[in-house]
Amino acid sequence: xxxxRVWGLVAQFDDPAKLLHAAEGLRDAGYQRxxxxxxxxxxxxxxxxGLSRSKVPWFVLAGGLTGMTSALLLQWWSGAVExxxxxxxKPLFAFEFxxxxxxxxxxxxxxxxxxxxxxxxxxxxxxxxxxxxxxxxRRVTDDGFFISIETRDAKFDLHRSRELLESLGGRHVAVVEx
Amino acid sequence: xxxxxxxxxxxxxxxxxxxxxxxxxxxxxxxxxxxxPPSKGWLASFAMALxxxxxxxxxxxxxxxxxxxxxxxxQPVSWGFAIVNFVFWVGIGHAGTLISAILFLFRQKxxxxxxxxxxxxxxxxxxxxxxxxxxxxxRVWLLYWAIPIPNQMGMWPNFRSPLLWDVFAVSTYFTVSxxxxxxxxxxxxxxxxxxxxxxxxYYAYGMFALGWRGANRHWQNYEKAYLILAGLSAPxxxxxxxxxxxxxxxxxxxxxxxxIFPPYFVAGAIFSGFAMVxxxxxxxxxxxxxxxxxxxRHVENMNKIILVTGMMVGYAYxxxxxxxxxxxxxxxxxxxxxxxxxxxxWAYWIMxxxxxxxxxxxWSQKIRQNMTASFILSIFVNIGMWFERFVITMxxxxxxxxxxxxxxxxxxxxxxxxxxSFGLFFTLFLLFLKFLPAIAIAEVKGVMPQADPHWEGYHxxxxxxDHAHAAGxxxxx
Numbered sequence: 275x276x277x278x279r280v281w282g283l284v285a286q287f288d289d290p291a292k293l294l295h296a297a298e299g300l301r302d303a304g305y306q307r308x309x310x311x312x313x314x315x316x317x318x319x320x321x322x323x324g325l326s327r328s329k330v331p332w333f334v335l336a337g338g339l340t341g342m343t344s345a346l347l348l349q350w351w352s353g354a355v356e357x358x359x360x361x362x363x364k365p366l367f368a369f370e371f372x373x374x375x376x377x378x379x380x381x382x383x384x385x386x387x388x389x390x391x392x393x394x395x396x397x398x399x400x401x402x403x404x405x406x407x408x409x410x411x412r413r414v415t416d417d418g419f420f421i422s423i424e425t426r427d428a429k430f431d432l433h434r435s436r437e438l439l440e441s442l443g444g445r446h447v448a449v450v451e452x
Numbered sequence: 453x454x455x456x457x458x459x460x461x462x463x464x465x466x467x468x469x470x471x472x473x474x475x476x477x478x479x480x481x482x483x484x485x486x487x488x489p490p491s492k493g494w495l496a497s498f499a500m501a502l503x504x505x506x507x508x509x510x511x512x513x514x515x516x517x518x519x520x521x522x523x524x525x526x527q528p529v530s531w532g533f534a535i536v537n538f539v540f541w542v543g544i545g546h547a548g549t550l551i552s553a554i555l556f557l558f559r560q561k562x563x564x565x566x567x568x569x570x571x572x573x574x575x576x577x578x579x580x581x582x583x584x585x586x587x588x589x590x591r592v593w594l595l596y597w598a599i600p601i602p603n604q605m606g607m608w609p610n611f612r613s614p615l616l617w618d619v620f621a622v623s624t625y626f627t628v629s630x631x632x633x634x635x636x637x638x639x640x641x642x643x644x645x646x647x648x649x650x651x652x653x654y655y656a657y658g659m660f661a662l663g664w665r666g667a668n669r670h671w672q673n674y675e676k677a678y679l680i681l682a683g684l685s686a687p688x689x690x691x692x693x694x695x696x697x698x699x700x701x702x703x704x705x706x707x708x709x710x711x712i713f714p715p716y717f718v719a720g721a722i723f724s725g726f727a728m729v730x731x732x733x734x735x736x737x738x739x740x741x742x743x744x745x746x747x748x749r750h751v752e753n754m755n756k757i758i759l760v761t762g763m764m765v766g767y768a769y770x771x772x773x774x775x776x777x778x779x780x781x782x783x784x785x786x787x788x789x790x791x792x793x794x795x796x797x798w799a800y801w802i803m804x805x806x807x808x809x810x811x812x813x814x815w816s817q818k819i820r821q822n823m824t825a826s827f828i829l830s831i832f833v834n835i836g837m838w839f840e841r842f843v844i845t846m847x848x849x850x851x852x853x854x855x856x857x858x859x860x861x862x863x864x865x866x867x868x869x870x871x872x873s874f875g876l877f878f879t880l881f882l883l884f885l886k887f888l889p890a891i892a893i894a895e896v897k898g899v900m901p902q903a904d905p906h907w908e909g910y911h912x913x914x915x916x917x918d919h920a921h922a923a924g925x926x927x928x929x
Contacts, residue, residue, distance in 0.1 A: 289902065289905075289910060290902070290903060290904070290905040291905040291906070291907070291910035292910075293905070294905040295905075297668075309667050309668065309669060310667070310668040311665060311666045311667055311668070312666050312668065312671070313475060313479075313639075313643075313666055313894060313897055314639075314666075314671075314894045314895070314897040314898040314903060315668070315671035315672075315674070315675050315898060316668070316671075316903070316905060317903075317904060317905065318905060318906075319668050319671075320668070320672050323668060325668075325669065325672055328672050328673045328675075328676040329673075330673050330676040330677050330680065331676065331680065334680050334684075348600055349611045352600060352608035352609075352611070353608065353610075353611050353612070356608060357606070357607060357608040359610070361610060361612060362612075364612050371611065371612045372611065374614075374617040374620065374621065374691070374695050374698070375611060375616070375617055375620045377691060378617075378620040378621050378624040378688075378691070378695075379620065379624070381624060381628060381684050381687070381688050381691075382624045382627060382628065384680070384684050385627070385628045385631050385632075385681060385684050386631075388631075388677040388680045388681050388684070389631045389634075389635055389677060389681070391673075391677065392635070392673045392674055392676070392677035393662065395673045396667075396669070396670040396673055396674070398662040398663055398664070398670075399659075399662035399663045400662070400663035400665075401658075401663050402663075403663065403665060405665065411665075412646045413646075414646075414665055414666045415639065415642045415643040415645075415646045415664075415665070415666060416475065416476055416479045416643060416646065416647070417474065417475035417476040417479065
C-alpha cells in the first residue's frame, strides 16, 4: 500500500442549475455521503439533496432558556437574598424591573447558541480537507460549483460513480486522495 | 419618473447591482480593494485618523490621571459631553443593525451590498460609545463594580437602576453585532484565503475563515443561524435605544421624564445611523470604484428612510413641547420654554434646522439622487443629531432650585474626547476597508439573477423547476 488511500471523487459543474440537477440525480441514485460545494447557498439545494432540517434552532432555544433563567435567578438572588438593600422604597425583586436584563441575557445566549451551534454542527474549524489538494477546488469560494462523493458511501464505485457524475454534467472528474 | 417608466420598473424590477457582472467579476471587484496596495488617499485619511486617535489617547490619559474635573462638568450638570457622545455613537450604530437584520427579515434584497459596511460601522460606533461611560466613571479601574461578579466587598450591583440595564443592553448589543458581522464574514474570509498571495495573508484569513469551503450541509446550518441572528437582532436593536432612553426617562428631571422617549430615541437612532452610512458610503463608493454595487438606488432608498425618520423625530420634538404644556406641570412647561429660548437656545434651533428642516429637501428626487447633495445633507443630520442629545442632556442646567442653576461650558478636554472618538472610529473603519471585504461577496452573488437555478438563462430551467418542486413536495411530505 504505497499509494495514498482514496477519499472519493470530485466533479465540477458549470452553474447552479446543473449543480441542483446533479444533486437530485445523486439523491435519486441512492447516494448518502456526497456533498455539494458552492460559493453561495443555492436555492432549493436542501430539498434536492434530501437533507433534513437544520438543528441550529435547538441550540438557540437552549441558549435563550438558559439566559432567561440565569438572569432571573441572578437578579432575584443577588438583590433579594444575598445583598438586600432598600433603595427608594422599591421592592427587592420584581419582574417589572428585571425585564430589561432578562431580555438582554436571553438574546445574548440565544445568539451564542446560533453562532456556536452552527460552528459546532459544521465541525468547524476544519483546517484540512482532502479536497484542498485539488487545484480547481480553490474556485469554490469564487465561482466554482462542485460535487464530491466519498468512498465511504455504500453505493460508491470508482467507475460507476465517475460515470454517473459525468452523465449528470460533471466535468474534470478527479480522484481525491486522503 | 414617467408613468410608463414606473410601470416598467414595477413589472421588471431593476437589477440590484449594475454592470454585466459574473460571479467572478464580483469576487474581483470586492477583493481588489483589499488586495491592492493602499492608495495615497487611504494613507492620507489613515494618517488623519491616527492623529485623531492620538488626541483621544492624550485626552483620556489626562482625564484618568487628573480626574473628571478636567471636563466642564458641574452641579447640576453632572452629565456633559460624555453622555451626549455615548448616546450619539450608540444611535449611529443602529442603522447598521437595521440594514443587516430588519431589512433582511423584510426580504429587502437591495441591502446586500451595503450591509457589511453598515455592520462594521455599527461595531466601531458601539466601541466609541462604550468608551464614554467607561471613562465617565472617573476611576476606571473600578468599572468591574457594574458587573455582577462575586467580589471581596460582598456587594452586588443594583438591578433596579436603568444605568445597570444599560450596561447589559449595550454590551449585549456589541457582542451580538460582532457575532452577526463575523458570521457574515466567514465565507468571504474563505474567498480571501483562497486568493491569498502571501503566506501571512493565507494564514491570517485562513484562521478566521475556520476552514469554510462552501459545503451545502454547512450552508444549511449557516443560513439558519444567520436568519435567527437577524431575528434576534431586530428586537435587540429596538430594546437598546429604548433602554438608553430609560437612563433619562426613568429619572424625575423635567424634560426627561416622558413616555415618548423610547420610540423617539429609536427613530432618532435610525435617522442618525442612516445619515452616517451615507457619510461613509458616498466617498467610499467613489474612492474604491464600487459604484456598480452601491448604486444611486441604494443612496436614494437611504435618503427616503432619512426623510421618514426625520419627520418622526420632528413630530416627537413638537409633541413633547405640546405635552409639556398640556401636562399643566409648571416645571415641565418651563423646561421646554427654557430649551427653546433659554441659555442653550442656539443648540435647540440647530437641532430643529438640521434634523427637521434641511431633510425636507429629500422630497425632491433630483436631490435624493445627487451624491454631493446627499453627502452634505447627511453631514447636517449628523450634526443635528449630536445637538439633539446635547439639548436633552442640558435639561440639567436648570433644576428645581434656582440657587443651584449653572451653565455647562465644555473644556478643551471635552472637545478632545469628542474629536478623538472620531479618530478612533475612522481608524477602525479605514482598517476594515483595507483588510476586510467591504461588500458581502457571497450574499451579493446569491441575489444575482444567475444564482437562481431556475433562471431563464439556463436552458433546462423549466425542467429543473418542475423537478425541484416535485422533490420538495416529496421530502416535505
